[in-house]
Amino acid sequence: MNDLATWLEEGYPQSVRTAYLILGNRLDAEDAVQEAFLRAWKFRDSLSKETSIKPWLYRVVVNTCNSKLRQEIPHRDRRESDDDLSDTPAADDMPSRLAICDGVLRALSDLPPHLRVVVVLRYYADLSEREIAVAIGRKPGTVKSRLNEARRRLSQHPDLQPDISHRGELKEISG
Amino acid sequence: MTMIDEELLTTALHAEADQFEVSADARSRLLDQIAGTEVRGTRPTTFVGSRRGRSLVGAAAALIVALAIAVPLRNQESPAPHAALRNPEKIVRGEKYAPSTGALAITGSGFALTATGAAADHSTAEQATAGTAQKIESNGTVALVVVHGQVADAITTLTKLATGDGGLVDSTSAHGGTGSAERFSSGTVVLQVPQSSFARLVAQVQRVGHATSVTTNSNNVTAQYVDLQARIHALEVSRAEYLVIMTRATTISAILAVQNQVNQLQSQIEQYQGELKVLNNETTYAALTVNLSAKGHHSSTHHRRTGFAKAWHDSVAGFIDGFEWLLRLAGPLLFAAILLGALYALARLARRSFVRRRL
Known part of the structure; x- marks a missing residue:
């Protein structure tokens, strides 16, 4: 139980960010993680x-x-906030990076939730397919097929079609 | 198929998420809340998860298993005859009651007489039935298997049982003997006991040996009894009226005609009184026929086994008995296993669903 308490304390920021990527809204993400952590403890x-x-x-x-x-979320208006995914304001000094991020995030937010969740858990939370299977309560094979489907859809998304020429810039920036 | 680059995806997600500054206040509030939950000790557990719940579920499961095994076995060991004994009032209706409602008509020279109200009225009989104690005649048959060589002893025991209950032995017979009383292989005893002791006698008789069949039959003859009484009463009334008429008769022919009717009535009255007496006896005493046979004896063939043959026969019989016992036990056990399996599966499903909903 001490491990859990430690994890709750240390894993909070990453959990909130994961929820943010899934829900696309900071307030909803914080609410969700608060609720989730209380449930987990309970x-x-x-x-x-x-x-x-x-x-x-x-x-x-x-x-x-x-x-x-x-x-x-479906029963209320979207929260008024400027921090929704893909709504991040562009900065003049990093147009390329933001363009790529925006494209990826817009494509992510257009994915259906069950595909979005596996993408976020795999590429942000860095869970293995087996761990994702535990996290979503499905078989690893299902996870694999969902990941493939998600990546296929993302690659076909209009915002990610033109070129991936900014890839090098992005690596440089984030690295 | 074109796929998005995984590295690009990872980088983009991290870049976006890292912009999100997680509120330290929110985290500390959450941790405080968790700590508060811990202090209050409100550590919820499911009912099944608690020790008491587990004990109760275990006890319930044990009870189900015990009942599943005990009830069918009990039913197997106490077949229909016992049910009949528990319900000694099982009535088999006797012959249909159809009282005569005809009137007596005497035709003589010079006068005619109709005796009205002389016949037993059906409604009168029904009313009388309601006011009369139930007249039940009972009989039964019990087939008993006793230890070889103890048929004579069993007959003696049965005799004692009957006489001890205020009854009597109507008849006895023993067969298959070789001259010695110990060698009787079968016998029949007919016992008569008061009606009130019949059920007890049947139960006692079954304990003398191993009962292989028990048949009891009860017949409510109250209506028949009352009908006979009513007929006798009606005929007696008629006879009295005829006797009055006879005193007024002035001619020989008229006297003879009335006398003839009185004789007929008297004959009928005596016949009904005889029937009534028989009925009375039958309802006072119940008859039980006990068919005795020695263990291993077959009525069609008489094999006297000794030595290895007897040992082999006993062994085979023991094996069959054991196998029968196993089969009898297997049914309830299988039922209990299926029931417990189903309950376990349901409980697991419910628990999973409960936890999933909560999580």
Whole structure:
């Protein structure tokens, strides 16, 4: 249980950012993670010794995000905020980087939630396919097929079509 | 198929997410909340997850298994005859009651007489039935298997049982003997006991040996009894009226005609009184026929086994008995296993669903 407490404390920022990428909104992300962490703590008995904490906790976070996407967000207007995915204001000094990021993020937000979740868990949270399977409660094969489908859709997205010529710039910037 | 570059995707996601400054306040608030939950000790557990819940579920499962095994076995060991004994009032209706409602008509020279109200009225009989104690005649048959060589002893025991209950032995017979009483291989005893002791006698008789079949039959003859009484009463009334008429008769022919009717009535009255007496006896005593046979004896063939043959026979019989016992036990066990399996699957499903919903 001490491991869980430690993870809750240390994993909070990454969980919030993961939720942000899934939900596309900072306030919703913070709400979701708050709720998820409380649930995780409340039902920590269901965490068996054999189960790894990280995917289990992501499962709670993903379920909470899915619940919000299903129940709350569709029934209200989008939060008024300037920090939604793909709405990040452009900066004059880094047009290329922002153009690429915007393109990727817009394409991500256009993905259906079940594909978006696996992309975020794989490429941001850095979970393995097996861990993602635990996190979304599906088989690893399902995860693999969803990842393939998501990448195929992303590659066909209009915002990512022209060229990937900015790739080098982006690596330079982020590296 | 074209795929987006994974490195590009990773970089873009990190670049976007890293811009998000996570509120330190929110994190500390959350941790405070968690700490508060811990302090309050509101550590929720599911009912099944708690120790008490597990104990209760275990007890319920054990009870189900015990019932699943015990009830069918009990039913197998107490077949239909016992059910009949538990319900001694099982009535088999007797012959249909169809009282005569005809009137007596006497035709003589010079006068005619119709005796009205002399016949038993059906409604009168029904009313009388309601006011009369139930008249039940019972009989039964029990087939008993006793230890070889103890047929005579069993007959003695049965005799004691009957006489002890205020009854009597109607008849006895024993067969298959070789001159010695110990060698009887079968026998029949007919016992008669008061009606009130019949059920007890049947139960006691079954304990004398191993009962292989028990048949009991009860017949409610109250209506028949009351009908006979009513007919007798009606005929007696008629006879009294004829006797009055006879005193007024002035001619020989008229006297003879009335006398003839009185004789007929008297004959009928005596016939009904006889029937009533028989019925009374039958309802006072119940008859139980006990067919005895020695273990291993077959009525069609008489094999006296000794030595290895007997040992082999006993061994085979024991094997069959054991196999039968196993088969009898297998059914309830299988049922219990299926039931527990289903309950377990349901409980797992419910628990998973519960946890998923909560998470």
